[in-house]
Amino acid sequence: MVSEQPKQSSQYAKGKAMEYDLEFEQPLRDLAKEIHIMQQECGKLENPTRMQEAKEELHTLQQEIYANLTTWQTVQVARHKERPRATDYIHRIFENFLELHGDRSFGDDPALIGGMATFNNETVIILGHQKGYGAKDQQYRNFGMPHPEGYRKAYRLMQMAGKFHFPLICLIDTPGAFPGLGDEERGQAEAIASNLALMARLPVPIIAVVIGEGGSGGALGISVADRLLMLAHSVYTVAAPEAAASILWRDNAFAPQAAEAMRISASEVFATGIVDDLVPEPVGGAHRNPVLAASHLQIALEEHLSSLKKYPPEQLVEKRYQKFRNIGCFENSR
Amino acid sequence: MESVIEDFKKTVISEGARQLRTSPKNIVVKCPECKEIILGREYRKSLKVCSHCQYHFRLTARERIELLVDPLSFVEIDKDLVSVDPLGFVSQNQVYAEKLAQEQKKTGMKSAVVTGHATIEGIPLALGIMDFQFIGGSMGSVVGEKLTRVIELALHKHIPLLIASASGGARMQEGLYSLMQMAKTSAALAKLSEAGLPYFSLLTNPTAGGVTASFSMLGDVILAEPGGLICFAGPRVIEQFMHERLPEGTASAEFLLEHGMIDLIVQRHALRGKLAQLLLFHQAQSQSMVETTILHTQNTQKKRSQSPSSSAA
Numbered sequence: 001m002v003s004e005q006p007k008q009s010s011q012y013a014k015g016k017a018m019e020y021d022l023e024f025e026q027p028l029r030d031l032a033k034e035i036h037i038m039q040q041e042c043g044k045l046e047n048p049t050r051m052q053e054a055k056e057e058l059h060t061l062q063q064e065i066y067a068n069l070t071t072w073q074t075v076q077v078a079r080h081k082e083r084p085r086a087t088d089y090i091h092r093i094f095e096n097f098l099e100l101h102g103d104r105s106f107g108d109d110p111a112l113i114g115g116m117a118t119f120n121n122e123t124v125i126i127l128g129h130q131k132g133y134g135a136k137d138q139q140y141r142n143f144g145m146p147h148p149e150g151y152r153k154a155y156r157l158m159q160m161a162g163k164f165h166f167p168l169i170c171l172i173d174t175p176g177a178f179p180g181l182g183d184e185e186r187g188q189a190e191a192i193a194s195n196l197a198l199m200a201r202l203p204v205p206i207i208a209v210v211i212g213e214g215g216s217g218g219a220l221g222i223s224v225a226d227r228l229l230m231l232a233h234s235v236y237t238v239a240a241p242e243a244a245a246s247i248l249w250r251d252n253a254f255a256p257q258a259a260e261a262m263r264i265s266a267s268e269v270f271a272t273g274i275v276d277d278l279v280p281e282p283v284g285g286a287h288r289n290p291v292l293a294a295s296h297l298q299i300a301l302e303e304h305l306s307s308l309k310k311y312p313p314e315q316l317v318e319k320r321y322q323k324f325r326n327i328g329c330f331e332n333s334r
Numbered sequence: 335m336e337s338v339i340e341d342f343k344k345t346v347i348s349e350g351a352r353q354l355r356t357s358p359k360n361i362v363v364k365c366p367e368c369k370e371i372i373l374g375r376e377y378r379k380s381l382k383v384c385s386h387c388q389y390h391f392r393l394t395a396r397e398r399i400e401l402l403v404d405p406l407s408f409v410e411i412d413k414d415l416v417s418v419d420p421l422g423f424v425s426q427n428q429v430y431a432e433k434l435a436q437e438q439k440k441t442g443m444k445s446a447v448v449t450g451h452a453t454i455e456g457i458p459l460a461l462g463i464m465d466f467q468f469i470g471g472s473m474g475s476v477v478g479e480k481l482t483r484v485i486e487l488a489l490h491k492h493i494p495l496l497i498a499s500a501s502g503g504a505r506m507q508e509g510l511y512s513l514m515q516m517a518k519t520s521a522a523l524a525k526l527s528e529a530g531l532p533y534f535s536l537l538t539n540p541t542a543g544g545v546t547a548s549f550s551m552l553g554d555v556i557l558a559e560p561g562g563l564i565c566f567a568g569p570r571v572i573e574q575f576m577h578e579r580l581p582e583g584t585a586s587a588e589f590l591l592e593h594g595m596i597d598l599i600v601q602r603h604a605l606r607g608k609l610a611q612l613l614l615f616h617q618a619q620s621q622s623m624v625e626t627t628i629l630h631t632q633n634t635q636k637k638r639s640q641s642p643s644s645s646a647a
Contacts, residue, residue: 177547177566178575179566179567179571179572179575180567180572180575180576181572181576181580181584183566183567184565184566184567184572184584184585184589184593185589185593186593187551187593187594187595188547188566188567189546189547189550189551189565189566190551190595192547192548192566193516193520193546193547193548193549193550193551193552194551194552196516196517196520196521196547196548197520197521197523197524197527197552198524200517200520200521200524200525201521201524201525201528216504216513216544217504217513217516217543217544217547217548217566220513220514220516220517221547224517224520224521236510237509237510237513238504238505238506238508238509238510238512238513238544239504239506243571244506247506248425248426248428248506248507249425249426250426254426257425257426258425258506261421261423261424261425262421262423262506262509262510263421263509263510264509264510269510272420272509272510272511274510274511274514320521321521321525324514324517324518324521325482325518325521325522327475327511327514327515327517327518328475328476328478328479328511328514328515328518329417329418329420329475329508329511330415330416330417330418330475330476330479331415331416331418332414332415332416333414333415333416333444334414
């Protein structure tokens with residue numbers, strides 16, 4: 001069930017007028033402006049038909065643009081500042097979310113949150129990268145880039161899921177694990193690696209969903225799952241487009257080209273077979289209708305969880321092993 | 335992830351160029367660290383370690399295998415697996431498919447890792463040895479597949495595993511396929527761990543990105559050669575993010591040891607001995623366990639034959 005507003009939410013959800021603020025939305029912006037002027041000038045409804053036509057045109061144009069996004073345009077939507085965050089989905093899809101804190105070793109990481117919740121009368125463990133709302137919160141959340149403590153808190157909660165037979169649901173939305181000096185000192189690589197090994201053998205159903213940005217090892221660190229889903233306008237990449245561009249093009253201004261070359265948009269990743277399912281988004285992106293976006297995701301989660309629950313734990317783990325075992329493209333040269 | 339390669343390009347090129355200038359006979363080599371000139375004979379005798387500053391030059395996979403295992407004991411597997419270009423990847427002035435062909439020709443290797451099994455002091459083990467020469471040792475489908483197969487070989491033969499890493503990270507040209515190799519190799523290692531088989535991870539210069547954040551850091555025992563760069567993000571990336579200069583030695587093997595991330599730093603000439611010692615610990619324990627089991631079974635049998643209740647039954 002889609003429950004009401006989360007405590008913090010995107011501005012659109014708060015009823016703020018919808019803006020077309022991305023570069024490729026220029027035609028939409030123009031048309032919306034035209035409609036706005038018409039509304040002001042023809043307040044007395046001198047020409048209601050023209051108005052209706054323009055609105056329909058806007059809707060069709062938006063549908064058309066969003067059905068044919070390029071890879072780089074998808075990156076922009078996936079990174080949209082108003083895109084629903086993990087907590088938007090958690091509060092709308094799950095009941096009784098109880099956030100749990102700390103890695104029991106060093107600290108608590110607000111960039112990677114986790115806790116227990118109820119999903120269709122069943123207890124689940126939820127993990128998610130949290131990017132934050134607005135400048136201050138985003139800074140607090142480190143823009144969704146976890147430190148080792150985040151991955152170790154995740155490790156602890158994964159173990160808890162395994163111990164008490166709670167299914168695990170992970171929401172992926174990170175530019176990557178944070179590349180800081182302290183992160184090297186406290187073992188960012190080890191923290192991620194340990195999660196990969198643990199998730200591979202966890203005897204409970206695991207579903208991972210890329211809700212925005214799936215950035216590199218920082219995303220993979222909580223997404224070794226039985227089912228990997230991606231929202232229609234999300235991305236999942238081996239390296240941030242900017243990083244790839246600065247290495248392979250020697251200039252991070254080539255990020256759009258790098259994104260295209262690495263084929264990182266949800267539909268392109270889906271074509272490789274690495275992703276199991278695409279979750280539809282409202283026209284114009286999840287941020288234009290977070291409630292609808294959450295309800296699409298809820299349906300997908302219900303479907304996949306119920307199909308995974310058919311398998312006994314040993315079979316589930318073996319199927320997961322085979323799933324990852326079979327990823328790769330190579331040939332025998334002899 | 336692969337950004338570390340960038341940090342290394344300079345040294346790679348200069349090191350490579352210097353070796354080229356002195357080849358084919360390798361009469362003299364200049365150390366990139368202390369700039370001293372080393373005689374080729376001395377250089378080979380010291381296992382490519384600078385006799386002045388102990389700088390460890392990079393070894394090829396073949397050289398490392400020769401260094402570590404009993405002579406003629408190495409049996410290679412999957413040597414013909416080669417990368418394909420699943421994404422049709424084209425960057426600025428490089429077509430990945432062509433790059434692969436060039437690298438294969440240049441290095442005489444088919445991929446960035448050599449796998450197989452061998453013995454050290456007569457004790458069998460499975461090995462995966464990476465080679466930085468081949469596209470910066472980056473991990474794509476082939477590296478992931480070959481390592482997974484050698485982990486599975488260790489499982490089937492019930493023998494210990496050694497992986498020596500030398501890599502800039504995941505190979506960007508194969509996109510998400512590369513990232514997923516991290517999960518694939520880690521999953522195989524988790525299975526190996528469940529089977530109670532030891533995995534020794536050796537980190538060599540450099541080990542970075544997705545390779546560090548997967549199989550490299552999962553060793554039961556993690557060893558490193560001195561001075562090597564070992565990190566998740568490279569120093570250049572960290573400096574960009576932190577907006578400050580990093581102190582000398584950040585993300586080196588010594589830095590990792592200091593922060594509790596690895597077990598031991600081992601000089602190259604001592605590596606084989608240390609590995610043999612580790613293998614012997616495990617061999618001794620499994621032998622003693624076999625003996626205990628035999629003793630236990632014998633005792634139970636004895637008890638059974640002596641006990642009146644069992645004879646009555």
